[in-house]
Amino acid sequence: MPKVGMKPVRKQQLIDATLESIGEFGLQSTTIVTISRIAGLSSGIISHYFGGKQGLIEATIMHLLEQLRLALLAQISAKPIDANERLKIIIAANFTPFQRSTPAIKTWLSFWTESMHDPKLRRLQNINSKRLYSNLLFSFRQLLADDAAQVAAKQTAAMIDGFWLRCALSTKPEAEFKQAEQLCKSFIDEQINSLN
Amino acid sequence: MPKVGMKPVRKQQLIDATLESIGEFGLQSTTIVTISRIAGLSSGIISHYFGGKQGLIEATIMHLLEQLRLALLAQISAKPIDANERLKIIIAANFTPFQRSTPAIKTWLSFWTESMHDPKLRRLQNINSKRLYSNLLFSFRQLLADDAAQVAAKQTAAMIDGFWLRCALSTKPEAEFKQAEQLCKSFIDEQINSLN
């Protein structure tokens, strides 16, 4: 069975399996056995490629953060867009199907919980949190005075995260997510049109 | 040591110890031993009063929800207040020192994570989520048209939860919480004054 050059393939395979396991059982009940069974590999392989269970969990979280970053990058660098449009894209990137998925939701929640104790994860969390704010501020600055832009960026960031959280925890996330994305976009229009 | 009528005293003692243990070690690393040691009691007493560890955890979460409910009730039923003032009180109730405390933060995060798998907790979570929205809607209806009131209530609820989350996860929560409360209140004023 063993082929050469399996390393990147196996690592991705195990990260996908981890997301799937967390989606099904939650992080609490995710063991190296549930992960390796989903991946169709042995349990020992996790320590071999990630140094242990914790290493795999951290890699999975980094994958989550990277997905969010790439979702933005993919749409923004495509063509020249105005500030208003850019703001709407930032919102959309936070509500992609991947971010709405059960595995992603459960992993995000576990990530936040764990980040309270793990300095490594806390650092990642803060980078991610500030990135959303910075991205919003950059665009708001082109539409509002500096003071107003800062306030708007903070309020928008909170509204995005808050809606995401409330939808993720709701009983019917699909419909709620859709409406939430719309209400975030409305808020931005309100902010900009309040110049009247 | 054993005295008669200790039941309610011990139960509260154990709930407080659970909050403290979660605050120090997190739910993941909180065991019946860490809790009972903080409470100054034996580990067996947990099963005696709560049927097991899970029962105590659930009771602790219910205590958390109750604290939030009471924080509102205490201030609202005091004197007659206008709608605007009432909205500010709702916000303040979500940012009390207790809700900003590390034990409360860690327990809330763990609660949300657990509620994804535990139907009992999920039910509690939804009741709590809807209560915030209902309270906001009630007051907004006295200031805005029905459609606008619904939108404003949803946006405000998201902003409260979002700010709370972002502050809870930040590196310097004290200062951020203070500013967040202010920004939530500003948002409400903006919503109301947009009638011009």
Added chain:
DNA sequence: TTTTATTAATTGAACGTTCAATTAGTTTCT
């Protein structure tokens, strides 16, 4: 072209630890 050596990939059983729950026994109050 075989043969031999070496490396990469992978397995899965054994081990030690952790932890919740149980149980039997002790103390105090009525």
Added chain:
DNA sequence: AGAAACTAATTGAACGTTCAATTAATAAAA
């Protein structure tokens, strides 16, 4: 005495890690 409160020790299951063994691929040597 008997009920209520509580302790401390024990049990057994679950889990992550480790590691010796195995298999396959590649490289080197003959």
